[in-house]
Amino acid sequence: MPKTFLDLNILNIIKKLYTISTEIIFPYYCYRCLSFLNEQSYLCQNCLKEINFGLKIFCPKCQRRKPISEKITEVCCANIIKTLITFSDYEQPLIAKLIKEGKFNSYKEIFIWLGRLISTEIKIINLKNFYLTYVPTTVKIEKERGFNQAKILAQEISRILNLPIFEKIKKIRETEFQSHLNYQQRKENIQNCFQVISSPPKNLIIVDDIITTGTTLFELAQKLKESGCKNIMALTICR
Template sequence: MHNAILNICSLFNQYCPLCDSPLKDGGGPCAECLEDLPYHHRGCDICALPGVTGTCENCAKQRPSFSRVFAGFTYRFPLPQIIHRVKKGADPEAIHWLAQTLTKRLGAQLPADAALIAVPMHPIDELIRGFNQSQVLAESIAQQLNRPAPLSILQKSRRTEHQAHLNRAQRRANLAHCFEIERSPPKRLILVDDVMTTGTTVERISNLLLKSGAEEVFICTLCRTPD
């Protein structure tokens, strides 16, 4: 469904979504804008915190339950604006070309034997938005890499406050007992999310997956915030 919508949109979108310059082929930004995006180049070996060499202070003090974070971009202009437009405009198109760019850079690094799984939304929130952007991202990554469709074994059973304006302790309390797993997971998993800030959400889900039978969890995030 999402791919069909994207194909239809590309017929009419003959301009770069970032600078409005004409495109030879519809869909996605022009080559100049793609080159200028804030790609994630250097970060913590574990959580991908930008600007860190080796292991960051937080991961050194308490190692996360997940093994490693693969991040496509640093959450700087224009990524916050693009993600905001996706979430508020109910338009998942940008997720597809961002996923394509991410997989070109990171696809070979993602463990080949790990199953993809998306961070879930509460059904009411997904109904209001019209889609789960992390699910769209995971589906697009799977398609780009010719992998099986993302698993549907996680659910968010309780609605929570938006995390954006909460500190780390508040985020942990906000996400307590809100995720459930429907059946035993595979041994190795790649948990897909759109933006990783403190890592509270992916840490909570990783713990749940490991307690439910998984042996190793990796994180693939479109964007990693610098703090």
């Protein structure tokens, strides 16, 4: 056996043992109150209540909260995105902090956990015939962060609810961070930065972490519509 192969094997075993031992020695604690958790999670049931996590659906145009019983393809206002599916409020400091922590300190697991929470909530809506997709980032940003949080969320929801993913969208140029830009600047910043590279399915849910002014999601929805998509929804953790 070549020496390098053996070395690699030993390294893998050590890594595995390390992971197992840290899980035993350092079990899961609530990110907020440090209480012990039985399962891999970030918040205990009490702290979870604070972020008021629950399925809410809205008309993205007039902001009307729709009853859950209403079909997500039903609309009150003409709009490219027919329904916004969301779960918490970005004004809630705890959820905002968790999302920032995940994004800027590269904790991918936070988004896997949020994807799990979302899946439990949305399974009551009929999503039959819907595909998921996500707001893409450029290869450069994905490399820097190590992942794209929108993609992680979509993949986790897809895995749990068995929904197919449409991945043929690219972000073709870098854009500026939107937070310090006004609405008009955001629109110009994001214009034509997405490319749909093959014909999309008719029914699609675009996943992203948060929606603020909605310029990114609408720009992408516009491109998807031009490529033949009929029913476009958006799904975000927060609004």
